[in-house]
Amino acid sequence: MGKSINVSLIGNPNTGKTSLFNRLTGLNQKVGNYPGITVEKKEGICKLDRSLKAHILDLPGTYSLNTSSLDESVVVETLLNKNSKDYPDVAVVVSDIENLKRNLLLFTQIKDLEIPTILVINMADRMQRKAISLDIELMEQELNTRVVLVSARKNIGVDDLKRAISEYKNLKSVPCVNASIIDPEYFATLKKAYPKQSIYKLWLVITQDVNFGKIDRNRDLEDLKSSSFAVKSESDLKKMQHKETVVRYQFINGLLTKVLNVDKSQAKDLRTRLDRVLLHKVWGGYLIFFVILLLIFQAIYDWSTYPMDWIDTFFAKASSWAQTSLPEGPFTDLISEGIIPGLGGIVIFIPQIAFLFLFIAILEESGYMSRVVFLMDHIMKKFGLSGKSVVPLVSGTACAIPAVMATRNIEDWKERLITILVVPFTTCSARLPVYLIIIALVIPEQEVWWIFNMQGLTLMLLYMLGFGAAIFSAWVLNKILPIKRKAFFVMEMPAYKLPMLKNVGITVLEKTKSFVLGAGKIIMAISVILWLLASHGIGEQFTNAEEIVKEQYAGQNLSEEELTNKIASQQLEHSFIGYIGKGIEPAVRPLGYDWKIGIAIVSSFAAREVFVGTLATIYSVGSDEEETIKNRMKAEVNPILGGPLFNFASGISLLLFYAFAMQCMSTLAIVKRETNSWKWPAIQFTAMTVIAYFAALAAYQILK
């Protein structure tokens, strides 16, 4: 077996670090979390040559080593902790040719930690177009390192980088900026006390908690904080950090005047021209954004119908195949009535989730999402949110879990908390199957204004209702939450670029996979439990169902099939699940539901998408296997009023219930993790459920 070295990829956000990571590792990567916190950890393997492999860690994007957020602390932790298994043999700092000045700040800090460092200058393919020239040799001398020009998008220079990494033993680990000139006396005593450590590492450990200190750690220099070197006050340390930054920029400016040459005559670039249109003050900005959203939702609805129909048919066929071909018995029933319909309930999601993640990935990759944040900030601010809340609210249409995690870059705690609390109102993909099936049942399929259809518009309205509920509750929360708001906001506006197929593809694949596997386990488990509860019962009425029904209909000459159905529904009604459903029926009757829908609602408090699966399980127990779930629902009759159970009033009532209710255990768990207390998820759950119940109640009572 060959040797393996640790490589850390480090860089500012928007430098194309992830593209480079994808180039180096391909599909050879895995995404997880850092222990105990929800920062995403991306790792991968890259084969450098026959005897050497690189274990590559893609660290979160950071602007400097003076931490101000959780993501940034992770980077500092990794670089300071020599005992960590992730501690790099080589640090690869990724920079962008057009932002060298700012990117080099981070580079000089890492270099000063005396870690072998390679500087990658990405997006080198733009140099010619932007009339930029760079003296690489001189730069390597001045920085005492290897400099590699790369274009991750065009796959240029990646092999050079691999070669540079494999020659890591030749890299010099010497500092490049002498930061100690900001207070020579202090640093001299520090050096005397810890002669074996890099002076800059000591400084980072001392100042690490000045701006942001909320992370558990276990390291060799822990005693430093309580030692006499911590005597300086926080404000003194901050002032020194500020001086340090100035010193570093002086060094960088000096370097760049020597090595970098930009012909400024080509000032009018793509950015300026596109921004003029996309950020147009009067009409352009909002209109374009609205049209893009409309097109996306319409596309998702239209395109995913076909694969979803195939999946629906496929699982109905598979279930009846299992029923007829496998030997009869309880095990076959479990497969054909529990597992296969449950599995179908998961797989049917894949088309929509994949399309949603696809569009979101394209918007993010192209740089357009930042423009939306910019356009929306002023309005969002009025509702107690930040422009950056737009990203969670839009990605909430795929899934609330990554959306809650995407709030991390919101600087202000109050704005961030409000965003977390209202995000679950947005229409996530788990609601889609419920919406789609109810819409198909109660809204006529009709063309409106030539290009839209009624069902598509209803779906659009539901999305807008979700956003509306989120925005309105944000406004209320902003008024009632007793937290002080600092209203601070900074965002980088990245350059526009064509989304890269590979990046978009990997994002879609990763997110869909983790969502389906994560939610899939819950759906699967609940499907099987439901099947067990529905096919077992106690007491006379259940065990002797056959005799009771035969006796009841003795004189009526029913056909064999009718009799079987009567027996099945007698058994279902007196199974365990029947009793549960009957128990809650009084509570859901005023909303227009029967006990079967009641069961489906109760089970979807674990996860919404379980609704369709539950109905599939309930109905397929004792019904003809050839019928698909939709036709089966259409045939349901309201036991009291007569007429179809799923009519306009009860349909709208169900849609509203699902629009507002907090029915997702995974989201509650993630909210608990992000807010660090059970208080917020508890408030969120209670408030949303109450709102849902009364909205559904009002809708049914008015419309019936």
Place this chain on the structure above:
Amino acid sequence: MGCLPGNVVMMMESAPFQDPIYLNINGTYLAIRRETAQQIIVKRHG
């Protein structure tokens, strides 16, 4: 990321309602709210 004494600040665009604003500071394109932008003291350059 940030604005240090002596940096060149260029106004790029402003959002509707003149807030937030979009600047080029020291070669970096940043969007910040008006309240924050008011903390920057500028001197006109040509």
